[in-house]
Amino acid sequence: MTSLLGIALLALALSGPAGAFVPIGVGTSSHVSITRAALLQKVTETCRTVAEAAGRKFNPTGSSPEELVRAYLGPTATGEVSGAKFHSALQEIFVQNGLLDRDFANSAPHHFNSEAFSEGRGLITEGVVAIKANIRKENFQAARETLGRVLHTLQDFYSHSNWVELGNTDPYINLIRPDLPLDNLAGVDTATCSDCGSGICPNQILPNILNEKKLTSGYLGIFSSTKPSGKCSHGGVADLTSVTQPRGGINKDERRSDNVAVHDAAVNAATAASLQLLEDIRLAAGDNNFLRMMGIARSSVVCFVIDTTSSMSDDINEARAVVYEIIDGKKGTQDEPSEYILVPFNDPSFGPMIRTSDPDEMKAEISKLKAGGGGGDLAEMCLSGLQLALTGAPSSSYIYVFTDAIAKDIALKDTIIALIRTTKSTVSFFMTTASGRRRRSLTAASFNDYKDLALASGGQAIQVSKKLLPETTDLILDTSTSSVVTVLQRARNPGKDEIFPFVLDESLKNITIYITGTSISFTLTNPAGVSQSHNEASGKLGTIKTAGNLIRVRLNADKQAGTWKINIMTNQPYTLKVTGQSIITFIYNFVERFGGSHTGYAVLRGRPQAGQPATLMLSVIGRRGPSSITVGDVNLVPVFGPGPGATSTLTDMGNGDILLTVDAVPEGEFVVLLKGIDKVSNSEFQRQSTTRMSVSKVTIQAVVDSSVEAGKALKLPFSLMTQGSGGSFIIKARNDRSFPMSYPKSLTLKTGQYANATLTITPPASTPSGTDTTLTIKAKSSTGVDSNYAVLRFSVFSKITDFIQPVCDVVSVLADHCPNDVSQCKPFLWELSANLTDGNGTGIQSIFLRQGTGNLTYTPLSNPLIQANYNASCCSQIVEFIAVDKVGNVGRCYHSIVRSGGPPALPLSLPLWLCLLITAFTVIVAVPAGICLRDKAVKVFVGVKCL
Incomplete structure (x- = not known):
């Protein structure tokens, strides 16, 4: 199945040669379309479940991501919700799915080629372990990226093996259940295919393979035509083994006239398998965290990076007041932030990063901040704290930095810019001046560095006295809300008189203009020609507030749609930004095309x-x-x-x-x-867009797999090339976890030629599973003329040997109050009791009700055997509860008292002798495979209550 960056599929089909686009089903059944269909279906199911459980209606007007988000979160009087993060999450998954065809094109396990079934399942197992660990630590971007790769491998099984030729229509559950064996694999010496000289044959699988239900897959050789004797080939122009006896190929990547049935069967099975995998992840994560992983949450994430040195008492108090105002004013509304992040820094320390979706927890954490300490030079570890925020906060976050000192760790500036451009987060600085503070003379760092970083991100660099700081924090209240978009942003250095036109549309609300600089005059004009000047604090067009170097203009609610103009008059440097709230927006990535057997586009790093x-x-x-x-x-x-x-x-x-x-x-x-x-x-x-970008003559190429085991070294090859002047290039690498690394500190380049090197990074064995790591590699010419960077992410996981699902033993079911006539069910109750154990001893971490409207209780989770009790109205006749162990294995306990006719209900109470007689003939009901935690018969006591 071809893997292209989702939205590039049709373009390649229309603009490229036939060999450049190998679709699965006339351009409609690719890896991306299968993944998209499965994700949207599973997200829709989850949204409906959560909304209905909360008593909300879920009626999307369509199937687009923005319509699903709107139906789930819904508009309120305080603003709209944006589908941008859901779009971004989908694109991250699509991109990583497609990159497997570039980065691991010749890896048999990644594509289930060459009968690498055990190895392929190992990749899926390892990936799912990493995804669940990432979600537990709220590293959702890492989880999404790994999910894209895992889905590619899983889907390839159905296109590259003979699973559907064997008559199977359901997914092969053993691929995502490592506790189940991979049965009936064709041996290495077993011939599997007949010859196909034409390369297009309806079925090359040998009859004995089909009759014996042997599982095989095609061999693929990109650099060699060698394969074991008698084995099937993958097939296609890029597969050199396809011309080696037996010729041809069994892949179902492309829908042709001779393979319509098996191709469609492969697509259906791959889609169903994707849904199975997503359901397993959803159950392990819980509905809310599954939706957070998919970017379905209120858009705003409030992130504070706060200097806690001794002179910062006033600033900390103001930051605390702003957080309290956001929490108290927006709690329970649509504008309530989806997450709060706090990173304190001092000198020489910084961190830890505190993140929570609980507003009361954030209140408690920020209330603990106290000013004290700090170095004598009064320059702090500001950029170290900011780096922690940029790598920990979701992409496109708004980050607010409070400090009254210049950055001591200015060497991180280039790394910060690389992270800003990669994450597209917006950083604003609030720098106050502390009276009487002695400052050292630093030629390497100044307030201008904060201005550079703010402008690179589309944020503001505000310099103000401590007394006036409260007048500037409206900026935080403006942007800590849903659906913030940028209409226009410009910068001038030096300044000059200039008119900036910009278009305001009917959907925009809460429109605000920000100008930073000194000695600035301006005139604002609406489409009807009505004007307001800078010295009119409250005029016909809006309200103007000035504090320090910040001018904030909030337009009146009755703003007019059309082309506005702002005429700025100054010879001093300044920045201009126009924002508003609207769900009309766009997301983007710079990409490069890659070739090979499946061409596609990769996001530039x-x-x-x-x-x-x-x-x-x-x-x-x-x-x-x-x-x-x-x-x-x-x-x-x-x-x-x-x-x-x-x-x-x-x-x-x-x-x-x-x-x-x-x-x-x-x-x-x-x-x-x-x-x-x-x-x-x-x-x-x-x-x-808010994030600034520029071009470079230097190119860095690097590939990192999704995860690495704690305590083991990861070797990361990278290549460097310049189209400019050759010579020596300085290499610097940093990671946000301070893991030990080794790499060459310089490389000598010749124009137009790649130089290869390797970086080794070793996460300590004590690293918690699910830890997300961001690695930045920067190359800069010795003259400083040109530079570039690559930002890579990977996850650390601990070796897991527990793949046994929690086990449920239903002890008893008492449904004697439940009449056959469902219309009479309301006054009656039924009960179920069960014992839950974790098969491999890591322990059950959570139990929750999946189906049923009754009451579920259980003994403490610390007990080796957990007793669960459920009671419900006889009108609610199905119960399903989920048990998840500490490594994410999911078990289900399911029972139904639904009756399909039969004799009338027995009397509510029976004599002991009759009770014993009836229970001796109690019906043993076999539970279908895959429904309960362990496939076994359970006794169902119907209409029996012993005296």
Whole structure:
């Protein structure tokens, strides 16, 4: 099954040669489409379950991600919810799914080629262990990336093996159940295929293989035509073994006239298998964390990085007041942040990072902050704390830094910029001036460094006295809300008189203009020609507040849609930013195309290459799904210059997805500017990315697998190339966990030629399973003229040998009060008791009710044997509860008292002799495989109550 970055599929089919796009089903059944279908179905099921359990209706108007999110979270008077994070989560999974065809094209286990069944299942098992551990530690991005790779391997089994040729229509559950054996595998010396000279044969599998139900898969040779005698080939132009006897191939990647039935069967089985895997992860994680992994939560994440040195008492008090205001004012509303993150820093210490979705817990944590300590030079570990926040917070977060000192760890500045560009998070600095503080003279660090980092991220660098600090924190309240979008952002250094037009559409609410700088005059004009100047604190267009170097203009609620203008007059440096709230937005990534047997696009881990066309993948998000938006122009616009920016070519792939090719990328730093039409209001809209990007003549290529075992060294090959002048390049690498690393400190490059090197990183054996690690590799020419970076993520997991599911023994079921006539069920109750044990002794961590409206109670989870009791109305006739052990194995306890006719109910109470006679003939009911924790018969006592 071909793996392309999801939204590139149709473009390749339309624009490339036939060999460049190998679909699974006429362009509609690829890895991406199968993964997308499974994810949307499982997310829809989960949203409906959670919403209905909370007493909310769940009626999406369509199947698009934004419509699902809107139906689940729903609009309120305080704002709208955005589907952008759900879109981003889907794209992260799609991208990693596709990269397996680039990074592991010749690995048989990753694709279940060459009969590597045990090894392939091992990859799935290892991946699922890492995913569950990541979710437990709330490292959701790492979980998503691993999920994309695992789904690719799982889906390939059905296309590359003979599973469906053997007549199987259901998924092979043993692939995700490592406690079950892989049965009836064809031996290495067993011939499996007949010859197919034409390369297109209805069925090459030998009759005895089919009759004996032997499992095999095609051998694939990208660099060699050798395969064991008599074995099937994968097939296709890229497979050199396909011309070795027996010729041909059994892959079902492409739907052809000769393989329609098996191809469609493979697609159906792969989709069902994907749903099985997602359901296992969902049950282990719980519904809420499963949805958080998928990016379905309120958009805002409030993240504070706070200096706790001795002079920061006032600043800490103000940060604490802002957090309390956010929590108290937005708790229970749609604008309540989905997560709170706190990172304190001092000198020489920083951290730990505290993250929670519980507002009361965040209140307690920030109340503990006390000012004290700090170095004598009064420069703090600010960037170390910020690095911790950038690697720990979700992508596209808003991060607020409070300090009154310059950064002592300024050497991290380049790493911080790389992380900002990779995560697309927005960083704002609140720097106060402490009276009487002695400051050392630092030529390497100043407030300008904070301004550089803020501008790179699309944030603000605010310099203000401690007394006026409360006047600036409205910025936090503005952005700690749902659906914040940027309409326009520009910077000028030096400043000059200039008019900036920008478009406001009908969907925008809470529109705010931010200007940072000194000695600034401006005039704001609406589409009707009405103006307001900078010295009108409350005018016809909005309210203006000034504190320190920040000017904040909040437009009146009755703003007019159309083209506005702001004329800024100053010769001093300044920044301008226009924001609002709207669910109309876009997400994007710079990508590069890769070749091989399955071509596709990979997200760039660094800056785009200079002198080459740039390619972007965009997803545009509308109020009623992609059909409610028409995209007009998309351009790369210089941040500092007034030029028109680069021209581009758009390829509309449908579903709001766009492939953008830019022939001439602007010099210097630029942003993405998109304009279009909102069909709901028939009005023009404008949106801009916040993160600045620039090109580089240096390219870094590096590949990291999804996870590494604690205590073992990970060897990471990387390559470096420059299109500029050759010579010596300085290499610097950092990771956010301080794991020991070794790598060459420099490489000598020749223009246009790659130089290869290896970095080794070793997580200590004590590293907790599920720890997410961010690794940044930077290369810079010895002259300092050019540089680039690669940001990589991987997870650490502990070796797990427990794959046994928790076991449920149903002890008794008392349903004697339940009449056959369901219409008379209301006054009656029924009961069930069961014993729960963990088969391998790691212990049960959680038990929760999955089906049923009754009451579930159980003895302490610390007990080796847990007694569970359930009682419910006879109107609620099915119960299912889930037990999850400490490593994520999932067990189910299921029982139904639904009756299909039969004799009338027995009397409620019987004499002892008759009771014993009836119980001697109690019906033994066999529970279907896969339903209960352990497939076994359970006694069901129907209508019996002994005196």
